[in-house]
Amino acid sequence: MTDFRLDLGTWVAGFISYVTDTFGGGFDVVRAIFLAAYDVVDLLLASPPFWVVIVVAAVLGYLARGWKFALGTVVGLFVIVSVDQWENAMDTLALVLVASVLAIVVSIPLGIWAATSSVASRIIRPILDFMQTMPAFVYLIPALILFRVGVVPGIVATVIFALAPGVRLTELGIRGVDKEIVEAGHAFGASRWRILRQIQLPLARPTIMAGVNQVIMLSLSMVVIAGMVGAGGLGAQVVASLNRIDVALGFEAGLSVVILAIFLDRLTGALGDGDTVLGRMLGARAARHRATAASAPATPERLEEPAPERADPALV
Amino acid sequence: MTLTTPALKAENLYKAFGRRSSDIVDKLKAGSTRAELSSLGTAAVIDASFDVQPGEIFVVMGLSGSGKSTLIRMLNGLLEATSGSVTIGDSPITGVPKAKLRDVRRQKVSMVFQHFALLPHRSVVDNIAYGLEIQGMSKAERTKRARDMVTTVGLDGWADSLPGELSGGMQQRVGLARALAADTDVLLMDEAFSALDPLIRREMQEQLIELQQKLGKTIVFITHDLNEAMFLGDRIAVMRDGRIVQIGTPEEILTDPANDYVAQFVQDVDRARVLTASSVMEHAKAVIPLSAGPRAALRIMRDLQTSAVFVTRRDRTLAGVVRDRDVLRQVKSNQNDLEAILRHEATVVPTDAHLVDLVEPSVGSDLPIAVVGDDGRLLGVIPRVTLLAALGNMSTSTGDIPVQLPPTTLTLEVIAETLRESTTEGAVR
Numbered sequence A: 001m002t003d004f005r006l007d008l009g010t011w012v013a014g015f016i017s018y019v020t021d022t023f024g025g026g027f028d029v030v031r032a033i034f035l036a037a038y039d040v041v042d043l044l045l046a047s048p049p050f051w052v053v054i055v056v057a058a059v060l061g062y063l064a065r066g067w068k069f070a071l072g073t074v075v076g077l078f079v080i081v082s083v084d085q086w087e088n089a090m091d092t093l094a095l096v097l098v099a100s101v102l103a104i105v106v107s108i109p110l111g112i113w114a115a116t117s118s119v120a121s122r123i124i125r126p127i128l129d130f131m132q133t134m135p136a137f138v139y140l141i142p143a144l145i146l147f148r149v150g151v152v153p154g155i156v157a158t159v160i161f162a163l164a165p166g167v168r169l170t171e172l173g174i175r176g177v178d179k180e181i182v183e184a185g186h187a188f189g190a191s192r193w194r195i196l197r198q199i200q201l202p203l204a205r206p207t208i209m210a211g212v213n214q215v216i217m218l219s220l221s222m223v224v225i226a227g228m229v230g231a232g233g234l235g236a237q238v239v240a241s242l243n244r245i246d247v248a249l250g251f252e253a254g255l256s257v258v259i260l261a262i263f264l265d266r267l268t269g270a271l272g273d274g275d276t277v278l279g280r281m282l283g284a285r286a287a288r289h290r291a292t293a294a295s296a297p298a299t300p301e302r303l304e305e306p307a308p309e310r311a312d313p314a315l316v
Numbered sequence B: 001m002t003l004t005t006p007a008l009k010a011e012n013l014y015k016a017f018g019r020r021s022s023d024i025v026d027k028l029k030a031g032s033t034r035a036e037l038s039s040l041g042t043a044a045v046i047d048a049s050f051d052v053q054p055g056e057i058f059v060v061m062g063l064s065g066s067g068k069s070t071l072i073r074m075l076n077g078l079l080e081a082t083s084g085s086v087t088i089g090d091s092p093i094t095g096v097p098k099a100k101l102r103d104v105r106r107q108k109v110s111m112v113f114q115h116f117a118l119l120p121h122r123s124v125v126d127n128i129a130y131g132l133e134i135q136g137m138s139k140a141e142r143t144k145r146a147r148d149m150v151t152t153v154g155l156d157g158w159a160d161s162l163p164g165e166l167s168g169g170m171q172q173r174v175g176l177a178r179a180l181a182a183d184t185d186v187l188l189m190d191e192a193f194s195a196l197d198p199l200i201r202r203e204m205q206e207q208l209i210e211l212q213q214k215l216g217k218t219i220v221f222i223t224h225d226l227n228e229a230m231f232l233g234d235r236i237a238v239m240r241d242g243r244i245v246q247i248g249t250p251e252e253i254l255t256d257p258a259n260d261y262v263a264q265f266v267q268d269v270d271r272a273r274v275l276t277a278s279s280v281m282e283h284a285k286a287v288i289p290l291s292a293g294p295r296a297a298l299r300i301m302r303d304l305q306t307s308a309v310f311v312t313r314r315d316r317t318l319a320g321v322v323r324d325r326d327v328l329r330q331v332k333s334n335q336n337d338l339e340a341i342l343r344h345e346a347t348v349v350p351t352d353a354h355l356v357d358l359v360e361p362s363v364g365s366d367l368p369i370a371v372v373g374d375d376g377r378l379l380g381v382i383p384r385v386t387l388l389a390a391l392g393n394m395s396t397s398t399g400d401i402p403v404q405l406p407p408t409t410l411t412l413e414v415i416a417e418t419l420r421e422s423t424t425e426g427a428v429r
Helices: A008-047 A050-065 A069-083 A084-118 A118-132 A138-149 A151-175 A179-187 A192-229 A231-245 A249-267 A276-282 A283-295 B021-029 B069-077 B100-105 B126-130 B132-136 B138-153 B166-183 B198-215 B226-230 B250-255 B262-268 B292-302 B325-332 B358-364 B384-391 B411-429
Strands: B006-016 B042-052 B057-061 B083-089 B109-112 B186-191 B218-223 B235-240 B243-248 B287-289 B310-313 B320-324 B348-352 B369-372 B378-382
Touching: A008 A084, A008 A138, A050 A069, A050 A249, A069 A084, A084 A118, A084 A151, A084 A192, A084 A231, A084 A249, A118 A151, A138 A151, A138 A192, A151 A192, A179 A192, A179 B109, A192 A231, A192 A249, A192 B109, A192 B310, A231 A249, A231 A283, A276 B348, B006 B021, B006 B218, B021 B042, B021 B083, B042 B069, B042 B235, B042 B243, B057 B069, B057 B126, B057 B226, B057 B411, B069 B083, B069 B186, B069 B218, B100 B109, B100 B138, B109 B166, B126 B138, B126 B166, B132 B138, B132 B166, B138 B166, B166 B186, B166 B198, B198 B226, B218 B226, B235 B250, B235 B262, B243 B250, B243 B262, B250 B262, B287 B292, B292 B310, B292 B320, B292 B325, B310 B378, B320 B325, B325 B411, B358 B384, B378 B384
Parallel strands: B057 B218, B057 B235, B109 B186, B186 B218, B287 B310, B348 B369
Antiparallel strands: B006 B042, B006 B083, B235 B243, B310 B320, B369 B378
């Protein structure tokens, strides 16, 4: 029994080194692109004075949820400034944004594919299970080898880690669209693409947006871990405080992560919701009809009630 | 039926679900039953063939699981037939490439769905214009057409609302308008009114018939509601366990069910609204020509033990009724003109009168109801007992129910006496 050893790990390591040797140049290109994207976003967030960014965030918050959320945003972000974590927070935010956008760009088409083909769904699902349950640290190792220390392995590991809910919820959303409505599209002779664009995606939007929200939240949690491979930002602060057993720094950096997380969660959570300004901007078509319908004179009984003002616990 | 090309033609359609669907169909063709093949998969539709004529409302009726929804989805290719063929107008639906199939769907056949299947994020008018949009019509033109259609289905003022703001009946009007706007020859309606309240349903049925008469569409209507089938259908196909067990007009199905299943199925139907006078009327025995005179009338009354007989003119048109007392008086006073004592109190109805309209006159009079043709000829009578039997779902075709005319009010002796007297008088003279 004991002399039997399955050298699975060695094989994977061999595979990774083979990939590195063969496609090293390709990975350098990818690294350069990711790095450039990160630098641009980071420049946008970190170079203006902090109050400009806070104001922009507050306006977004107002559009998404109203003045309470905007106020909470201002207070929360100001806390980050006052514990002197602003630049780290912006680095982290840039990392999250780049990783999330990449993860969304990959996961939504995958989710659509999985929803339209049950074979694809059966192949993709176990891979997603694997990606979600594999301890997040493990991704960092090959990412480090392939992309060297810095921001890029952090982004890559984050994308892989955050991909799963985007794919799953996109698939779920599209599969959950009323079959009869899709059938109606077919019955009137619409093409697959038109049905996807005009029926499936609009109707699946709330679920897909919940997926986007989850992708962003997972990105944020992974970005802290990515601090271990030199991705910088708040993650680096957390790792540093762990090494030095520095409770003060650890709390301040951790709190900043929490504030960012709440802000991003509430903001993106509102996207799937058609009753908010930001949500409506995404579903502009429906909103336009709603506006014209509301102004139409001959509408005796309107079954729809005005959206109740959402009581927002804001930020504590 | 007629010699025109059918608007829709289905020939030997089979649909089986399961891994080896074509095996299932082969075995069905070889004579296996549906139950024997249940381990292989489900045979949803078995050997369905029918023609639908232009302008006809063809109803497919069956309980859930009878395969009617599968059948209608094969008619526009939403489900691919495992075997058999469907032709709409002159375009085949089965065995054609996808692009061609989409073309046929755009131009020839549209569909109304049970749960409306509207796009919730689009306004009523944009929903109605959906088919036109797919046909590639310009925005201005399709919106104009859709707005006209809003008026046609009676949704004025709601054109810019979202479907979620409309009641169920109104939403289905949008669904109907969307299908009509596409301006296809054939309209498929899948349990279109089943999700609506009974009152709204009746209203929609009436509106559908009205629109159909105006627009002359060919409609294939699926329902599990026999009353709806009887009300809408020019012809009805009854389905059971995937097979069409009978195709016929509503009356044929009611009065001459093909088997016990259909008979059982139709026993709950509101027969009064489906059956017409011609399907239950009986041969009129108590009839005499006007020229026959009072003695002949009295004799018939004696033989049939009745107090009234129908009187027809030379061309068999109904002249009226004579009653025994009047006839007796005439015979006694030696008059010969029945015209003088003719009464017009019998209810006269055309052959296509529904039984529901006959109940009241039947109860209000002791005379049978007279059924006359378009030319006024007396074709038959409906005594009260026959009407009750028909409504009570007893057999009406065997004719073994005796025709009950109003019983004699005079005793036989009186009649016999009178007849004898009058003949002797006549002989003396």
